Amino acid sequence: MNTYTEVDTFVGNHTLVDPDIYQLWLEGNSAQEAATALQQKGEKLLQFPPRLMDQWILQMDAATQNMVISKYYEFDDLVMREILGKKLSSRQRKDLDEVSEKTNFNLKSCRRQFDNAKRVFKTVEELPGSLYHNVKSNFYLPDHLAKKYSAVVFIAENRFETNKRKLQYLTFQDFYACAMSIMTHWKSPIEDEDATADVExxxxxxxxxxxxxxxxxxxxxxxxxxxxxxxxxxxxxxxxxxxxxxxxxxxxxxxxxxxxxxxxxxxxxxxxxxxxxxxxxxxxxxxxxxxxxxxxxxxxxxxxxxxxxxxxxxxxxxxxxxxxxxxxxxxxx
Structure with missing residues (x-):
């Protein structure tokens, strides 16, 4: 008895050309020089997660892409507690050596965490709609991390005082709980598409x-x-x-x-x-x-x-x- 298996096939003759790699070749870069340039650019892609999802340079499956983005945007609560309530400006970035010394975290790590918070804030502060969904959709972050950044942006946007001496005993998790409570009850819920970053x-x-x-x-x-x-x-x-x-x-x-x-x-x-x-x-x-x-x-x-x-x-x-x-x-x- 003969059995037959149907197989669908597709044949194409289009060659995929990465414009960035092509440009590096046109500029006369060697393979090693091009690889170094692409590696540096790959790190910059993490600053714009949607571009990382669409690029051809770094061949990663979806799970790996999500892991890389999540790890890059993760932050240490001790570091973010020191950043919280401060103006997210270049001037503040210069003072991160104090944050590094106080928290015992590497200065480069503190700068990455500060830059990420600043980038998220600048990206979503003027966007209409849900703060939570704006963070999540623009940075491809997992739920728990999108909510934590929503709290950081919410506190910064409303300029809540968090650094007075009597507040120093409070942790990032304390302020996170406060921000979630206020966002839930004093404005549209964080999952609501019509919500904004401001208290109603x-x-x-x-x-x-x-x-x-x-x-x-x-x-x-x-x-x-x-x-x-x-x-x-x-x-x-x-x-x-x-x-x-x-x-x-x-x-x-x-x-x-x-x-x-x-x-x-x-x-x-x-x-x-x-x-x-x-x-x-x-x-x-x-x-x-x-x-x-x-x-x-x-x-x-x-x-x-x-x-x-x-x-x-x-x-x-x-x-x-x-x-x-x-x-x-x-x-x-």
Whole structure:
């Protein structure tokens, strides 16, 4: 019994000519000289990942290309923490020897990481649409790395203060968590195609309306104390019961001022000075703080005024979810 196998074949007679290699030959370069030039150019291709995907010089499969790009754009959290909040300019690049000395990372590595952050920032800062997708599509980065660069760009774009002395205890991962929280709750989600690199200005203006909660302080306190009893230690419960006004007004007054650029830029230092340091002084356990913020948010949502004004309830929930997502990772020694 004969069996037949069908095979599709394609025959072509077009010769592929790499214009860069051809130009090097025209210029009279030897094979070794051309190879050296191409090797140097190959490194430069990493600065423009889409070009690396389309070139013919370096024969790599897709998995290898992705690995090479990912490794080139990976950064060390210690180095990026020192870069974070600084203006991404040539002048700052000259001071990277201090970063190298402080972090014990090679100066060339620090320069590569600084240049990558600057390149990503300059590429996407003016682009419309999702910050996350702009980073990912322009640099072919894996999800986790695209999100980390999104946080770096977001902090730089909004000029958040990260370098004051009282903020030095915070790590890159702390600021990354804060940036993700703010991007998620105070602007369009990072996966949203309509998102931008800025905090939503209309939302910041709406935060001023939360001042009406000061008139509902007694009702709010009653709801918080009812839900909080048994979830925190008696010491912390007594502290909240006696000083609810202080904790509540700190958060609400902070919200009221965020529509001003300086207040927004100083968000992290304000959280440390006005909320975190007082709680540390009273030895609040982290779990008790988490419980308080959860109950405080939930009780605010259930106020009668919130039921009558669904828009206000949405603003309150967005604000408290965002601020809680900052306070919790920032609350450590």
């Amino acid at each position: 200005r209309e939302f910041l203006m709406d935060l001023r309306d939360l001042r009406c909660l000061l008139d509902k302080e007694k009702e709010h306190k009653t709801g918080v104390c009812q839900k909080l009893r048994g979830r925190v230690s008696e010491r912390i419960y007594s502290e909240v019961e006696q000083n609810f006004k202080v904790y509540s007004r700190t958060l609400i007054n902070l919200a009221y001022g965020l529509n001003h650029n300086k207040e927004l830029r100083d968000l992290f230092i304000d959280l440390v000075e006005k909320y975190i340091e007082p709680c540390k002084h009273l030895n609040w356990p982290l779990n008790d703080m988490k419980a308080f913020l959860e109950v405080y948010t939930e009780s605010g949502v259930q106020l009668d005024i919130m039921k009558l004004q669904p828009g206000l309830r949405t603003v309150w929930k967005r604000y408290m979810d965002g601020i809680s997502g900052c306070l919790i990772p920032m609350y450590h020694n």
